[in-house]
Amino acid sequence: xxxxxxQNPTKIIFGKGTISSxxxxxxxxxxxxxxxxxxxxxxxxxYDQVVKALNKxxxxxxxxxxxxxxxxxxxxxxxxxxxxxxxxILAVGGGSVIDGSKLIAAGIPYNGDAWDIVMKRDWTxxxxxxxxxxxxxxxxGSEMNSGAVISNRQEKEKFAFYSKYPxxxxxxxxxxxxxxxHQIACGLADTFIHVIEQYLTTPNQSPLxxxxxxxxxxxxxxxxxxxxxxIKNYDAMSTFMLSATMALNGFVSMGVTQDWATHMIGHEITxxxxxxxxxxxxxxLPGTMWILKDEKGDKILQxxxxxxxxxxxEREKTIMEIIDKTEMFFNSLGLKTKLSExxxxxxxxxxxxxxxxxxxxxxxxxxxxxxxxxxxxxxRVL
Ligand code: NZQ
Ligand code: ZN
Numbered sequence: 001x002x003x004x005x006x007q008n009p010t011k012i013i014f015g016k017g018t019i020s021s022x023x024x025x026x027x028x029x030x031x032x033x034x035x036x037x038x039x040x041x042x043x044x045x046x047y048d049q050v051v052k053a054l055n056k057x058x059x060x061x062x063x064x065x066x067x068x069x070x071x072x073x074x075x076x077x078x079x080x081x082x083x084x085x086x087x088x089i090l091a092v093g094g095g096s097v098i099d100g101s102k103l104i105a106a107g108i109p110y111n112g113d114a115w116d117i118v119m120k121r122d123w124t125x126x127x128x129x130x131x132x133x134x135x136x137x138x139x140x141g142s143e144m145n146s147g148a149v150i151s152n153r154q155e156k157e158k159f160a161f162y163s164k165y166p167x168x169x170x171x172x173x174x175x176x177x178x179x180x181x182h183q184i185a186c187g188l189a190d191t192f193i194h195v196i197e198q199y200l201t202t203p204n205q206s207p208l209x210x211x212x213x214x215x216x217x218x219x220x221x222x223x224x225x226x227x228x229x230x231i232k233n234y235d236a237m238s239t240f241m242l243s244a245t246m247a248l249n250g251f252v253s254m255g256v257t258q259d260w261a262t263h264m265i266g267h268e269i270t271x272x273x274x275x276x277x278x279x280x281x282x283x284x285l286p287g288t289m290w291i292l293k294d295e296k297g298d299k300i301l302q303x304x305x306x307x308x309x310x311x312x313x314e315r316e317k318t319i320m321e322i323i324d325k326t327e328m329f330f331n332s333l334g335l336k337t338k339l340s341e342x343x344x345x346x347x348x349x350x351x352x353x354x355x356x357x358x359x360x361x362x363x364x365x366x367x368x369x370x371x372x373x374x375x376x377x378x379x380r381v382l
Contacts, residue, residue: 001205001206001254001255001256002205002255002256002257003255004254004255006250006254008144008145008165008249008250008251009165009167010143010144010145010165010166010167010168010169010249011025011167011168011169012143012144012168012169012171012245013025013168013169013170013171014170014171014172014238014241014242015171015172015173015238016172016173016174016234017172018170018171018172019046019049019050019053019134019170019172019175020049020052020053021053021170022050022053022054022090022132022134022170023053023054023056023057025132025167025168026057026088026090026132028056028057030057030087030088031058031059031060031084031085031086031087031088032054032057032058032059032060032086032088032089032090033059033060033062033077033080033081033084033086033088033089033090033104033108034050034054034059034060034061034062034090034092035062035065035077035089035090035091035092035093035097035100035101035104036061036062036063036064036065036092036093036097037063037064037065037066037067037093037094037096037097038063038064038066039063040093040136040178041092041093041136041175043178044136044175044177044178046092046134046136046175047092050090050092050134054090059090060080060081060084060086062076062077062080062081062104065077065093065096065097065100065101066096067094067096067276068096068149068151068158068270068274068277069096069097069099069100069103069150069151070150070151070152070153071103071114071115071118071150071151071152072153072154073100074100074103074104074107074114074150075107075113075114077100077104078103078104078107078108078114081104081107081108081129082108086108086129087129087130088129088130088131088132089101089104089105089108089129089130089131089132090131090132090133090134091131091132091133091134091166092133092134092136093134093135093136093137094135094136094137094139094140094183095137095139095140095141095142095149095277097133098133098135098140098142098143098148098166099140099142099147099148099149099150100148100150101131101133102128102131102142102146102147102148102163102164103117103118103148103150103161103163104129105128105129105130105131105163105164106123106126106127106128106129106163106164108129109127109128109129110126110127115152117161117163118150118152118159118161119159119161120161121159121160121161121162122161122162123161123162123163124146124162124163124164126163128163128164130164130167131164131166131167132166132167132168132169132170133166133168133169133170134169134170134172134175135169135170135171135175135241136175136176136179137176137179137183137187138171138176138187138191138237138240138241138243138244138245139183139186139187139190139191139244139277139278140190140244140248140277141191141194141244141245141247141248141249142248143166143169143171143245144165144166144169144245144248144249145165145248145249145250146162146163146164146165147160147161147162147248148160148161148162148163149267149277151270151271156271156272157271158267158268158270158271159267160267169245171241171242171245173234173237173238173240173241174234174237176231176237176240176241177231177232177237179231181228181231181334182276182334183276184227184228184231184240184333185228185278185279185333185334185335186276186277186278186279186335187240187244187278188220188224188227188228188240188278188333189278189279189281189282189330189333189335190244190277190278190281191216191220191240191243191244191247191248192217192220192221192247192329193262193263193278193281193282193285194244194247194248195213195216195217195220195247195252196217196259196262196285196303197258197259197260197262197263198213198252198253198256198258198259199213199214199217199252199256199299199303200259200289200296200299200300200303201256201257201258201259201296201299201365202257202295202298202299202365203298203299203302205255205256205257206254206255206256209252209253209254209255209256210302212251212252213252214303214306214307216243216246216247216252217303217307218307219239219243220240220243221307221308221329223236223239223240223243224329224332224333225332227239227240228333228334257365258365259288259363259364259365260363260364261288261292261363261364261369261374261377262281262284262285262288263281264361264363264369265280265284265288265352265374265377265378266280266281266283266284267280268351268352268355268356269283269284269339269344269348269352272348272351272352273342273343273344273348275342275343278335279335279342282327282330282333282335282337283335283336283337283338283339283342283344283381284377284378284381285326285330286323286326286327286337286380286381287376287377287378287379287380287381288369288377289319289322289323289326290319290320290323290377290380291373291376291377291380292364292368292369292373293316293319295366295368297315297319300319300322300323301315301318301319301322303322304318304319304321304322304325308322308325308326310322310325337381338381338382339378339381339382340382344382345382346382348378349375349378349379349382352371352374352375352378353371353372353374353375353378354371355371356370356371356374357370357371361374
């Protein structure tokens, strides 16, 4: 096991009716900038619950943080936050609203342009306003981590940066009852692949992290049909919501190496084609597993045996079977897993290869995913 430091300060308030506890968590002296997405929360009662909980506060609403939050929208929110002297941010929505709000929280006390913060990548030791969230979409783990992914549509770019963790996050599974099926599918795929990025690396680094990760993977496989088809199944959605949070809050990555190549390629696909984040990962992962089968093979076999119940005598054939079964799981969620079925073609592969070459990237736990390997991964899933 490698040395590590672990500290996750976010308080999680979980369960039915918990949005009302907002007022117990934020000091009444705060001037809050409340941030929202495009309006789904107006039709599912979440907005009304938030407004009721904030009735004694001074707050300003900012609407319109889109999926894959765009820098131009966030600049507007920062301007309003500065002008109105807001000193607390409350994000109400999915990962995009929370991520965008992390940039708003960092951007209000900053004097320069917010894109500088994204480009700096590490903003963890710089000033940021306190941020809390009411989560409405289980997927990203943003409610309990310090990361945020920001898009720049004008430049067709999408990059992650790191700042402060949310002070607290409210997770009421009933807020998910209005989610479209495709968003649930993408959230399940995202959660699954967050664990895979931290698990499917080199074996024997930590038996505890392995079992923890395998537990989340098995749980997602088990509850997916219910989460997808019985949208008002409280127990299934609770399990989904908690799994998504646990998948990317640092609990499965203590002392082990991490990959993230699938995510880095996926971000480029979203930037170029606009495909939903979790869906891009379901497209890329089978390619990553196949092209990196020499370095990941032993762990793929462990995953196959312990999570999918697949064992076989012939190594390569068994690995292929494990990858096929993984892809079939994504298909069972209604996600098409070939790039060409989703509007992609060779020109997209060319462009991603070019970008990775210019940036001289080296992704993956062994830093082996450069522009050429990324090309091979994408060709495999075309
Ligand atoms: O804007 P509204 O109207 O709310 O609609 C949203 C949006 O269109 C809708 N939605 C959210 N909650 C709903 C709902 N519709 C009905 N009922 C509800 N309860 O869902 C759509 C997608 O929302 P979005 O927030 O974009 O989805 P998600 O949570 O998957 O976030 C995706 C973003 O997070 C980034 C992704 O790259 C992407 O930009 N990620 C952030 C990470 C992090 N912070 O650690 C890690 C991830 O790997 C990921 O990269
Ligand atoms: Zn993700």
